[in-house]
Amino acid sequence: MRTLLFSLFALAPFLCAQETDLVIYGGTPAGISAGITAAREGASVVIIEPTQWIGGMVTGGLSRTDVGKEKTIGGFPREFFTRAAAAKPETNMWYAEPKVNLVTYEAMLKEAGVKFITAQSLKSITKEGTRITSLTTSDGTTYTGKMFVDASYEGDLMAAAKVSYIVGRESRAQYGEPLAGYYPMPIRPRTVEVMESDCPSIGGTGPSYIHGTPVSIPALDAAGKPIFGVYADPKLEPGSADGLTQAYNFRITVTQRPDIFVPFPKPASYDPAKYELLLRLIQAFPGIRFGRIFHIGSTSHGKYDLNAQGLFSTDYPGGNTEYPDGDAATRAAIWQDHVDFIQGMLWFLGHDERVPQSLRDQANSWGLCKDEYTDNNHWPYALYIREGRRMIGEYVMIQNDLQGDIFKDDSIAMGSFLIDCHIVQRIVAEDGTVRDEGSFPDDPAMPYQIAYRSLTPKRAECENLLVPVCFSASHIAYCSMRMEPVYMAMGQAAGLASVMAVKGETSVQGIDVPALRKKLLEQNAVIELGEMASMIRSSKLPGIAQDDKAAETTGKWTSSSYGTPVDGFSLNDGNANKGQMSVVYTLKVPTDGRYEVRVSYVTATNRASNVPVTIQHSEGSETVLVNQKQQPAIDSLFTSLGTFNFSADKPAIITITNKDTDGIVGADAVQLLKQ
Numbered sequence: 001m002r003t004l005l006f007s008l009f010a011l012a013p014f015l016c017a018q019e020t021d022l023v024i025y026g027g028t029p030a031g032i033s034a035g036i037t038a039a040r041e042g043a044s045v046v047i048i049e050p051t052q053w054i055g056g057m058v059t060g061g062l063s064r065t066d067v068g069k070e071k072t073i074g075g076f077p078r079e080f081f082t083r084a085a086a087a088k089p090e091t092n093m094w095y096a097e098p099k100v101n102l103v104t105y106e107a108m109l110k111e112a113g114v115k116f117i118t119a120q121s122l123k124s125i126t127k128e129g130t131r132i133t134s135l136t137t138s139d140g141t142t143y144t145g146k147m148f149v150d151a152s153y154e155g156d157l158m159a160a161a162k163v164s165y166i167v168g169r170e171s172r173a174q175y176g177e178p179l180a181g182y183y184p185m186p187i188r189p190r191t192v193e194v195m196e197s198d199c200p201s202i203g204g205t206g207p208s209y210i211h212g213t214p215v216s217i218p219a220l221d222a223a224g225k226p227i228f229g230v231y232a233d234p235k236l237e238p239g240s241a242d243g244l245t246q247a248y249n250f251r252i253t254v255t256q257r258p259d260i261f262v263p264f265p266k267p268a269s270y271d272p273a274k275y276e277l278l279l280r281l282i283q284a285f286p287g288i289r290f291g292r293i294f295h296i297g298s299t300s301h302g303k304y305d306l307n308a309q310g311l312f313s314t315d316y317p318g319g320n321t322e323y324p325d326g327d328a329a330t331r332a333a334i335w336q337d338h339v340d341f342i343q344g345m346l347w348f349l350g351h352d353e354r355v356p357q358s359l360r361d362q363a364n365s366w367g368l369c370k371d372e373y374t375d376n377n378h379w380p381y382a383l384y385i386r387e388g389r390r391m392i393g394e395y396v397m398i399q400n401d402l403q404g405d406i407f408k409d410d411s412i413a414m415g416s417f418l419i420d421c422h423i424v425q426r427i428v429a430e431d432g433t434v435r436d437e438g439s440f441p442d443d444p445a446m447p448y449q450i451a452y453r454s455l456t457p458k459r460a461e462c463e464n465l466l467v468p469v470c471f472s473a474s475h476i477a478y479c480s481m482r483m484e485p486v487y488m489a490m491g492q493a494a495g496l497a498s499v500m501a502v503k504g505e506t507s508v509q510g511i512d513v514p515a516l517r518k519k520l521l522e523q524n525a526v527i528e529l530g531e532m533a534s535m536i537r538s539s540k541l542p543g544i545a546q547d548d549k550a551a552e553t554t555g556k557w558t559s560s561s562y563g564t565p566v567d568g569f570s571l572n573d574g575n576a577n578k579g580q581m582s583v584v585y586t587l588k589v590p591t592d593g594r595y596e597v598r599v600s601y602v603t604a605t606n607r608a609s610n611v612p613v614t615i616q617h618s619e620g621s622e623t624v625l626v627n628q629k630q631q632p633a634i635d636s637l638f639t640s641l642g643t644f645n646f647s648a649d650k651p652a653i654i655t656i657t658n659k660d661t662d663g664i665v666g667a668d669a670v671q672l673l674k675q
Helices: 029-040 056-060 075-086 098-112 156-160 272-284 328-351 357-364 399-403 475-481 484-504 513-522 530-534
Strands: 018-025 045-049 115-118 122-128 131-137 142-150 165-167 252-255 294-298 303-308 367-369 389-391 411-415 425-428 434-437 448-451 544-547 552-554 558-560 570-572 582-587 593-600 611-617 620-626 638-646 652-657 669-674
Touching: 018 029, 018 484, 029 045, 029 056, 029 075, 029 098, 029 484, 045 142, 056 098, 056 484, 075 098, 075 484, 122 156, 131 156, 142 156, 142 484, 156 389, 272 328, 328 357, 399 448, 399 475, 411 484, 411 513, 448 484, 484 513, 544 582, 582 669, 593 652, 611 638, 620 638, 638 669
Parallel strands: 018 045, 018 142, 045 115
Antiparallel strands: 122 131, 131 142, 165 389, 252 303, 252 367, 294 303, 411 448, 425 434, 544 669, 552 582, 558 570, 582 652, 593 638, 593 669, 611 620, 611 652
């Protein structure tokens, strides 16, 4: 392995062009993962970070790491988080203090001999045909490389290389994603008891999170205009595409420990009018708790990760609209606006006399940490850019890749976090009240494989660039994939793939992917789970099969992985809203004839014994009652409803309802077999 000079923060600028095997733009966890992995393979590496600090969100605020299913995390991300947790006694795995994460990254970079440049942003690139040859930074230094990785949260190198990308949300129709596009939400009523409860992580008895608008709140001021943070109804059809994305915030490291307590600051631009909606929320629930306005997650050593929840919190819907494609000045202004907005909100809660004294006291009992972000007034280093540009590469990961077609022959990492989108905007409803938009109900994802092709641009656009953060995914898929351990796993794959491309003198699209996968497994990366092999997949069933994910639902069904359902999940009605809920499967048969109809379900003692299933066939319709307390007779999964005539010119329609049922109703898959 080559020994490379390491210097951090105070590294003097290079005075001439620098040539390396791999140039990485973005000192995020993904960039560090890629750089260390490549350097361990003998490559010369330089990482260029536009801010003053390395480590992105992991050192810059997000101390309570979102992991999903831990068993999907291995390789470099697990190595890092294990090492960070071990660096200080009584540190929870995944939840090390930001300052400890920073020291851990510094040590690992030094050990690997990785050059690191901070406070230098991308100025320009040169490109010959479909290959980047160099990039030049704001100080005028040019870095020449054989391979490039864009690990920035913004995707600036990708954009400069003229690689296709999108900002905003695709339509529901584009990729057939049920959650896609414009998504206005109804009021999600919350009781006084819930709104007056704290998060369990700080000793409360309420739910960990609440989402959405909890009660009817007027959206207009005295002049009939929307109050701050609320926008006019865009008059879009649900599922329509637009250029907006989920809100940004800062993940704030807070404490109640007197020895490190720093009061929340008052921003110079403080304007209480910005918090009119928050005041109206408080007036609707005068006993609301500080730990219900924010999610306060315990981390380590008396520190907490303060994050957004509900209608009005640290998320700043609409404040990020111009950020993804903005120039440096635009982004700097938006960054500072987020700082001012969130600091002003914390000040408002602690000092505005219209806020109940109890809530003010709660707000003032929390503060910043004196021993964190000591060179930034104890404020987190990183704006949480949850989503910005997304590459349109060789393969676009979509909702179905997370919940249906979860297997990938070129898998290089895994994801498992639920499909989680924060509020995109708050709008004025027809009745003049507030509604949140874009924050659809969290939807579970199975442990899923991530395609190597989602790291690569289209070959015709760029052959020596990999993108492990602004990778190729739809908005909906990105809502699950956007977690730092996933970024790091993809960074590890990008580092190895870059080395393989250099050694093989080929493109990133042309490397030996099976060899890459073998190398990742040797480095303890998780690219597959043994349990996935036993999963029953609708695409592999004989005959014509349709899973619940492809069916049309009425009412609020709950998705669950309980039991051994087809494609990993099934629906249930929660034993609620009887007679108001249905699941409709529409299947096309290729030829006229007689078909056996089967339905699958997960059995349990609390399931209904009289679930009505209606089969609409070519000669009419028939309803069969299914006892879901009993184990299905066919492979312990399917039960037969009988045989019926169907014609090719008329779809087979199978409808499951919960009308007059005596327990929980489940809906999984439907199968038609030609007789």
